[in-house]
Amino acid sequence: MIKSYGLCEKRGDIKQIFLEQLTLYDHLELAIKKYKSKIALVEKSRKLTYIELYKETSRVSGGFLRLGIKNGDKVLIQLPNCIDFVIVSFALFKIGALPIFVLPSYRENEIDEIIKKTKPSAMVINDSYLGFNYKNMAINLKKKHKSINWIINVDKDDENPCIKDFKESNVKYEKPLYNDTAFLILSGGTTSLPKIIPITHNACAYYAKECAINSKVNEKSTYLAILPIAHKFALSMPGVIGTLILGGKVVMCESGSCEEVFPIIENEKVTITSLVPSLINLWLEVLEWDKKHDISSLKVLQVGGAMLSSNTAKEIVKNMQCNLQQVYGTSEGVICFTDLDDDYNVLYNSQGKPISRFDEIKIIDENSNIISNGEYGELLVKGPYTIKSYYEKDVSKDNYFTEDGFYRTGDKARIVFNNKIQIVGRLKEQINRAGEKIMPSEIENLLCKHNNIKSSAVIAIEDEVLGERSCAFIISDNVNLKKADITKFFIDMGVASNKIPDQMEFVDYFPLTGVGKINKKELKKWILK
Structure with missing residues (x-):
């Protein structure tokens, strides 16, 4: 719908708001x-x-x-x-x-x-x-x-x-x-x-x-x-x-x-x-x-x-x-x-x-x-x-x-919620993992539920087997935090296995665009390098 x-007037009445x-x-x-x-x-x-x-x-x-x-x-x-x-x-x-x-x-x-x-x-x-x-x-x-x-x-x-x-x-x-x-x-x-x-x-x-x-x-x-x-x-x-x-x-x-x-x-x-x-x-x-x-x-x-x-x-x-x-x-x-x-x-x-x-x-x-x-x-x-x-x-x-x-x-x-809008990300940022469509924002929200993760960003990386794999960039103060810890955290929450990040990179900061958004294009360059 x-x-x-x-x-709900006809569209012709819209100009009336510009009095x-x-x-x-x-x-x-x-x-x-x-x-x-x-x-x-x-x-x-x-x-x-x-x-x-x-x-x-x-x-x-x-x-x-x-x-x-x-x-x-x-x-x-x-x-x-x-x-x-x-x-x-x-x-x-x-x-x-x-x-x-x-x-x-x-x-x-x-x-x-x-x-x-x-x-x-x-x-x-x-x-x-x-x-x-x-x-x-x-x-x-x-x-x-x-x-x-x-x-x-x-x-x-x-x-x-x-x-x-x-x-x-x-x-x-x-x-x-x-x-x-x-x-x-x-x-x-x-x-x-x-x-x-x-x-x-x-x-x-x-x-x-x-x-x-x-x-x-x-x-x-x-x-x-x-x-x-x-x-x-x-x-x-x-x-x-x-x-x-x-x-x-x-x-x-x-x-x-x-x-x-x-x-x-x-x-x-x-x-x-x-x-x-x-x-x-x-x-x-x-x-x-x-x-x-x-x-x-x-x-x-x-x-x-x-x-x-x-x-x-x-x-x-x-x-x-x-x-x-x-x-x-x-x-x-x-x-x-x-x-x-x-x-x-x-x-x-x-x-x-x-x-x-x-x-x-x-x-x-x-x-x-x-x-x-x-x-x-x-x-x-x-x-x-x-x-x-x-x-x-x-x-x-x-x-x-x-x-x-x-x-x-x-x-x-x-x-x-009774006609509120929930945005989950850009369609072109979807990860097509073995035919399954996964939104990076969903994985990012799950990652940020971990007590030792301050911030995260997830991107799609080309993969010969999966088509695309998920790569999570993680900022954490805990230097001992490992991929195995995060994987166990996802399993304990009952998260589907295809939403567990395939690759995890621990970083100190995120590159930002001119308006302060995380620059995922630059993150992808980090991986390719």
């Missing part, structure tokens, strides 16, 4: 008028009130106009979490130019492909970050691509325009419409070059506000941006955009290390933040001995981006005095949250329900037949903020969208 959340015909900058202006002297942004010792953010955005948008950047032009932004990221973004939203948000971890090979497809007229960078020289990379890319007229630096630069030197302009410009594309964001895939996703002003404003409602974010909230704000999760779920347009405070953070984060939570009285499971495991470990920092102001901890084991979810609830909110979202569209008042069984074992009453989902089998609740299949979604096509003309719609407008997420899921 197709599940519609909330109202606020406002751009993202219009929404910010409303917040500025209401919260003038309230602190909007914090980055270390730098703080901006809402009225100061208005002045900075006006100044920077004037600088862009002086350079000839106008409505419809594209500007690639590659910056870490910082106040300048927000100023530059809203300055571009104001004049109708489209930011292309690129993670700081991307290098010349990935960005070269993005520029080929989008043809930006400018790049906004800083000189260097975490030891990498972004200016040199930008110079190389500018030489290769004629579309790039400007390298714009947020740091002082004798050779290129600098954000700090921008001034307001009286140049007339064409304002964007509320249903124009606001920005281009990249898909979160780790196995190939990302696809480019266009997000409109009204779609982003709508889902950012719906996320804020579900997370109880308001003008009294303080959001800590730990994950890269070039990614949808920390940018707008509700993230930076959702918090600002509702009058809250956003605090920038360079890393997810507890040494940096815990003092910020204490000093800025942070109420909500977002993490991926690999980071929350580190937090839980540090909290076992760190008693000097008061993080009691934290009311909501969002965890998403990858599977959160039920054991880790229980540890969060047990050891942190805040509400856990499981999050599932695609860059292309649908967002699911658990409710803050969900019972523990739902909280530990599902990703909740879609944030919009207009979202529609269906779960299908390998033959594209809709399956019953409780059965596993591929999750398909459709709704007011789900895209209908990618930006690139060379990406076939048939591979990702059905004839009736549903987006194929590629995620394996089922409906549980």
Whole structure:
């Protein structure tokens, strides 16, 4: 069956939810008028009130106009979490130019492909970050691509325009419409070059506000941006955009290390933040001995981006005095949250329900037949903020969208607990072991039930006999833990023999992607080496 959340009007009525015909900058202006002297942004010792953010955005948008950047032009932004990221973004939203948000971890090979497809007229960078020289990379890319007229630096630069030197302009410009594309964001895939996703002003404003409602974010909230704000999760779920347009405070953070984060939570009285499971495991470990920092102001901890084991979810609830909110979202569209008042069984074992009453989902089998609740299949979604096509003309719609407008997420899921959604992993990550389909997340959850296993990641490895075998990477503090101990643990739990990892590798850390997910592609390289 197709599940519609909330109202069941005909699809033609969906446009009624966009009664606020406002751009993202219009929404910010409303917040500025209401919260003038309230602190909007914090980055270390730098703080901006809402009225100061208005002045900075006006100044920077004037600088862009002086350079000839106008409505419809594209500007690639590659910056870490910082106040300048927000100023530059809203300055571009104001004049109708489209930011292309690129993670700081991307290098010349990935960005070269993005520029080929989008043809930006400018790049906004800083000189260097975490030891990498972004200016040199930008110079190389500018030489290769004629579309790039400007390298714009947020740091002082004798050779290129600098954000700090921008001034307001009286140049007339064409304002964007509320249903124009606001920005281009990249898909979160780790196995190939990302696809480019266009997000409109009204779609982003709508889902950012719906996320804020579900997370109880308001003008009294303080959001800590730990994950890269070039990614949808920390940018707008509700993230930076959702918090600002509702009058809250956003605090920038360079890393997810507890040494940096815990003092910020204490000093800025942070109420909500977002993490991926690999980071929350580190937090839980540090909290076992760190008693000097008061993080009691934290009311909501969002965890998403990858599977959160039920054991880790229980540890969060047990050891942190805040509400856990499981999050599932695609860059292309649908967002699911658990409710803050969900019972523990739902909280530990599902990703909740879609944030919009207009979202529609269906779960299908390998033959594209809709399956019953409780059965596993591929999750398909459709709704007011789900895209209908990618930006690139060379990406076939048939591979990702059905004839009736549903987006194929590629995620394996089922409906549980009275219409909640449970995501168990990527279909393409399934292990086909001697004809039996096994989800890595299932094995990972079982492994994490062992008292001596802190974290695990399971991947498929080609095998001459089995077709594919399972390989588990395990982090443990117990140096004496052996494969035989884990095998016995699985047998004692009554686990089927085909779900016992065929290969186990003990490691000290996991390689991570730019948004903090475990990089399973890199793990596979470790084995092949």
